[in-house]
Amino acid sequence: MSYSEELAQKVRGLLQPKDGLTEKQMFGGLAFMLNGNMACGVVGEELMVRVGPENYQEALGERYTRPMDFTGRPLKGMVYVEEDAIAEDLDGWVTRGVEFAGSLPPK
Known part of the structure; x- marks a missing residue:
């Protein structure tokens, strides 16, 4: 599966000032890692976001x-x-x- 390079560029623009940021091909798309922990990524035309177990149900309740x-x-x-x-x-x-990934110890 490919990913939207346009969306990836927008995400990159938001993440540019972050130290410890890397990109990695995963899940058939592109993941953005903060200190080795996945923060978000792009799969197809969608964003994937790591919100953490505590915020999972709340995030699913959103449109x-x-x-x-x-x-x-x-x-x-x-x-x-x-x-x-x-x-x-x-x-x-x-x-x-980014906030969730930043709350985790570096890998």
Whole structure:
């Protein structure tokens, strides 16, 4: 599966000032890692965001989100964010992922 380079560029623009940021091909898309921990990524035209187990149900309660079920089973703490939500608040979703990844010890 490919990913939207346009969306990846927008995410890069939001993450540019972050130290410890790397990119890695995973889940058939592109993941953005902060100190070795995945924060968010792009799969197809959607954003995947690591919100963490504590924020998972709250994130799923928001419009245009669904469980990240890449393997056929939902990955707790990870959500897909559809294009409509990305258009409304890309910065907010990327920030959520960065905040969670930043709360984890570096790998």
